Amino acid sequence: xxxxxxxxxxxxxxxxxxxxxxxxxxxxxxxxxxxxxxxxxxxxxxxxxxxxxxxxxxxxxxxxxxxxxxxxxxxxxxxxxxxxxxxxxxxxxxxxxxxxxxxxxxxxxxxxxxxxxxxxxxx
Numbered sequence: 001x002x003x004x005x006x007x008x009x010x011x012x013x014x015x016x017x018x019x020x021x022x023x024x025x026x027x028x029x030x031x032x033x034x035x036x037x038x039x040x041x042x043x044x045x046x047x048x049x050x051x052x053x054x055x056x057x058x059x060x061x062x063x064x065x066x067x068x069x070x071x072x073x074x075x076x077x078x079x080x081x082x083x084x085x086x087x088x089x090x091x092x093x094x095x096x097x098x099x100x101x102x103x104x105x106x107x108x109x110x111x112x113x114x115x116x117x118x119x120x121x122x123x
Contacts, residue, residue, distance in 0.1 A: 002027045002098050002112040009094060009117030012086055016121070020081040022096030022114055029053075030074040033099045035110060036081045038092035038119075047105050048094070049081065059105065064090075086121045094119050 008020040020036070033052055039045040049060045049070040058070050069082040079096055094117055097110035104110060 002029070002032070004096050004098065004112055004114035006094065006096055006114045006117040009119045011120045011122060014086060014088055014121055014123050016086050017082070017084045018086065018119060020083065020094055020096075020117060020119075022079040022081075024077045024079075024098070028074070029072070029077050029079065029098060031100070032112075033101055033104050034070075034072055034079040035097050035099065035104060036070060036079075036094060037097060037107065037110075038090075038094045039116075040089075040092040043092075045095075045107055047107075050103065050105055051079065052103060057103070083119070086119075088121045088123045090119060091121050092119060093117065 003025045006022050035050040036048040051058045051070045055072050067085045072079045096114045098112040099110045
């Protein structure tokens with residue numbers, strides 16, 4: 001069982017930055033692909049970014065490409081999402097998730113989820 005806890009959310013003005021963190025307990029994350037997802041009110045949960053177990057490969061949704069950066073530190077059992085040039089449409093609850101697959105971008109491919117952290121971008 002992997003427990004994931006996100007932090008770093010908050011309220012920021014458009015154009016600002018936030019850095020989300022996801023810390024794991026009970027099991028090392030080093031063998032999992034890690035992803036970030038977000039869910040806005042009234043919308044489906046959507047993929048944001050994924051990073052391979054080694055950190056050597058990353059992939060982003062088109063909506064965040066060039067603005068967000070996913071990274072991980074397996075020694076600290078943590079994953080991060082640096083969000084720059086934030087827009088009001090980035091407002092959502094952001095959740096990290098762990099997948100036993102080598103690579104995963106679909107919700108159903110992830111086995112463990114954090115509770116989420118709220119990100120609000122004001123215009």
